[in-house]
Amino acid sequence: MFQETMVYVGQMETYGKGCEVLEKLAVVRVSEAQLYRVTDRYGALLEEEIGYGIEVPLPQEATSVGEEEVVYAQMDGGMPLIPPAAKAAGTIPAPSNHSCR
Numbered sequence: 372m373f374q375e376t377m378v379y380v381g382q383m384e385t386y387g388k389g390c391e392v393l394e395k396l397a398v399v400r401v402s403e404a405q406l407y408r409v410t411d412r413y414g415a416l417l418e419e420e421i422g423y424g425i426e427v428p429l430p431q432e433a434t435s436v437g438e439e440e441v442v443y444a445q446m447d448g449g450m451p452l453i454p455p456a457a458k459a460a461g462t463i464p465a466p467s468n469h470s471c472r
Contacts, residue, residue, distance in 0.1 A: 390402065
């Protein structure tokens with residue numbers, strides 16, 4: 372039962388934070404390395420049992436888009452482009468619809 376708790380905490384937080392949570396809730400001290408080993412081991416067993424490793428085929432070739440067409444895309448962690456002059460001045464301009472690439 373305790374290993375189940377370790378795996379649950381280990382996959383939710385960083386291993387350091389997970390150790391703190393286990394110490395406060397279960398009054399048991401474990402090292403970050405031990406939390407990693409238990410979480411990794413059970414993760415590997417689950418991966419084996421469930422059969423992860425699903426391969427998603429990539430498209431063979433990209434579809435070209437005309438100049439008048441609109442493409443809607445979403446990404447995680449987009450970084451706005453900041454003009455060099457703004458960087459030098461230490462100012463960050465307000466983002467526009469075309470400022471992420």
